[in-house]
Amino acid sequence: MRDCLYSVDIMNPIVSFKTIGCRLNQAETATITAHFTGAGYRVVPHGEATDVAVIHGCAITGKADRDSLRALRQVRRAAPDAIIILTGCPAETRLKLQTEKGDDADLVIGQAGKFALPALLHRLHPSRFPPPLQITENPPVLPVFETLRAFVKVQDGCDFRCAYCVVPETRGSPVSRPIPEIVEEVRRLADSGFKEIVLTGANLGCYEDNGRRLVDLVRAVEAIPAVARIRLSSIEITTTENLIIDHMATSGKLCHFLHIPLQSGDDGILKTMGRRYDVATFRQAIDYALNKIPDLGLGTDIIVGFPGESQPAFENTVRLVRDLPFSNLHVFPYSRRAGTRADGLADQVPAAVKKERVRILRELGTRQRAVFAAGFIGKTVEALIEHVDKAGAAHGWTGQYLEAVISGTSLRRGDRAPFTVAHTVEGQLHNFKPFPARM
Ligand code: 5AD
Numbered sequence: 001m002r003d004c005l006y007s008v009d010i011m012n013p014i015v016s017f018k019t020i021g022c023r024l025n026q027a028e029t030a031t032i033t034a035h036f037t038g039a040g041y042r043v044v045p046h047g048e049a050t051d052v053a054v055i056h057g058c059a060i061t062g063k064a065d066r067d068s069l070r071a072l073r074q075v076r077r078a079a080p081d082a083i084i085i086l087t088g089c090p091a092e093t094r095l096k097l098q099t100e101k102g103d104d105a106d107l108v109i110g111q112a113g114k115f116a117l118p119a120l121l122h123r124l125h126p127s128r129f130p131p132p133l134q135i136t137e138n139p140p141v142l143p144v145f146e147t148l149r150a151f152v153k154v155q156d157g158c159d160f161r162c163a164y165c166v167v168p169e170t171r172g173s174p175v176s177r178p179i180p181e182i183v184e185e186v187r188r189l190a191d192s193g194f195k196e197i198v199l200t201g202a203n204l205g206c207y208e209d210n211g212r213r214l215v216d217l218v219r220a221v222e223a224i225p226a227v228a229r230i231r232l233s234s235i236e237i238t239t240t241e242n243l244i245i246d247h248m249a250t251s252g253k254l255c256h257f258l259h260i261p262l263q264s265g266d267d268g269i270l271k272t273m274g275r276r277y278d279v280a281t282f283r284q285a286i287d288y289a290l291n292k293i294p295d296l297g298l299g300t301d302i303i304v305g306f307p308g309e310s311q312p313a314f315e316n317t318v319r320l321v322r323d324l325p326f327s328n329l330h331v332f333p334y335s336r337r338a339g340t341r342a343d344g345l346a347d348q349v350p351a352a353v354k355k356e357r358v359r360i361l362r363e364l365g366t367r368q369r370a371v372f373a374a375g376f377i378g379k380t381v382e383a384l385i386e387h388v389d390k391a392g393a394a395h396g397w398t399g400q401y402l403e404a405v406i407s408g409t410s411l412r413r414g415d416r417a418p419f420t421v422a423h424t425v426e427g428q429l430h431n432f433k434p435f436p437a438r439m
């Protein structure tokens with residue numbers, strides 16, 4: 001076929017995607033997907049036969065990096081002739097730091113290039129792949145997720161340079177998208193059926209559009225009638241302004257949930273990590289939020305086994321976690337990352353010790369979640385219904401990020417359902433208490 005005789009009918013290539021890592025990656029995969037569908041590609045699930053496979057990977061830890069490469073090998077087996085593209089942070093570390101191998105990828109494309117993949121493929125193989133959609137600024141946004149929750153990137157990059165973190169290397173300095181552009185994207189997502197919008201960024205609290213901050217963005221998004229709920233993804237304590245907490249306390253749409261990375265409950269470790277707060281400041285900020293929003297769901301990230309983390313330092317973390325009502329704990333074993341300050345530190349903690357500390361904190365996290373959920377018994381909360389199972393029970397999530405199971409109703413997907421909690425099962429809220437078993 002001659003290049004100029006291309007026709008979208010003939011050229012209907014197939015593409016698959018695999019996303020690993022954070023919500024920002026998920027938000028970006030949605031945009032990348034829209035670029036491909038806009039150019040005429042058909043999307044199939046990852047692991048199926050395909051012409052092009054995009055692995056949108058993660059490099060935050062060694063494990064995430066290995067998972068990204070595993071996904072790559074999976075596709076290679078399922079589609080030996082496919083063009084496999086490795087992109088996102090692991091592509092960036094490979095290109096920039098040249099510390100790791102590109103492995104089995106046909107193309108390793110950094111952060112900037114990932115938003116122009118159809119154009120690149122067309123340039124490389126004009127007879128095989130169609131040109132991109134000409135209007136590249138506003139690609140069609142298609143519902144690619146099974147949930148009613150859409151992740152929207154509002155900000156990218158971070159320059160905090162915590163000692164353990166590759167993000168400043170892989171995502172560069174902070175950049176925010178203008179409010180009108182975000183509002184337009186959210187409007188399209190809401191019109192195509194998404195009810196809950198999660199605002200995401202690499203360092204969300206750094207959001208700024210000509211002097212307008214995150215709270216102004218939240219207000220603008222809330223004004224869209226079809227948006228039922230807004231959620232903030234992870235936000236740094238030093239950037240969480242009281243204004244946003246005050247707004248959360250009174251807003252009908254902004255979920256009562258904050259995910260604020262703690263990383264460690266030991267002042268010495270926080271200092272070596274290069275974090276910008278100490279334990280007392282962290283506690284104060286959380287107390288302010290809990291006073292304003294008593295039913296607040298609280299999530300956090302913790303790194304265990306950071307270089308120099310002694311047993312007493314770890315116990316300081318355990319104590320702080322116990323003291324604060326965290327309902328969602330993400331515990332990471334410290335992972336050495338090339339190009340970060342912490343990689344050069346002495347006193348690395350043995351793997352077995354890290355493993356045990358992860359276990360202790362994860363167990364604590366599960367218990368605290370159950371306690372937090374049990375606190376809702378007798379209270380009325382609202383769930384956004386995601387699906388109804390065969391037995392007729394409706395499943396959804398509350399604003400505080402607790403799972404809800406509501407039986408004996410005719411609720412449907414997409415409904416906002418207030419219900420009174422009668423019973424909890426390991427952090428799950430139920431509107432019915434099971435009858436006691438007969439003896
Ligand atoms: N090792 C382990 N965990 C890490 N995180 C970031 N870098 C590392 C690392 N080198 C965790 C932090 C951060 C979350 C997204 O990933 O807890 O908040």
Ligand code: SF4
Binds near residue numbers: 165167203236
């Ligand atoms: Fe990484 Fe620290 Fe920036 Fe978070 S604030 S992305 S942990 S450097």
